[in-house]
Amino acid sequence: MHKHTLLINYESITTNHDSAQLNSAAWKNCVSLASNVTAHKNPIGDKLYYTATSLFNNLSYTENGKLYYKMPGTGTFQVSSKIAIGGHMFFNIIP
The missing domain is CATH 2.40.10 (Thrombin, subunit H)
Structure with a gap:
């Protein structure tokens, strides 16, 4: 199992995007998925x-x-x- 790391440059994000985007459900979902990737099922598995x-x-x-x-x-x-x-x-x- 590979360990995945999410690196976010928050200053860059807040400079280039408004706060509504950062507080959106889509953004929160993306951050949650990336932060907890091993907790989610991956149906593609090992397919290359x-x-x-x-x-x-x-x-x-x-x-x-x-x-x-x-x-x-x-x-x-x-x-x-x-x-x-x-x-x-x-x-x-x-x-």
Whole structure:
């Protein structure tokens, strides 16, 4: 598990943004997530690659029970794991 650190230059933020932005729910949510990253579920997990699900579906195929993805400009690789979230496919390959 990697330890994540959030560094904020508060003077820079307050100089460049008004106080309404700093007190907004969106800002507080961002700071909370960044400060407590290990407390939140990460459905993407260890996936190193992503693309649109439709593109993944167009460029992947199954052969002998194994899933392959034709990565544009690189080659074809066996997919070791994948997860679709919304319109995105996150996946790992066997190089």
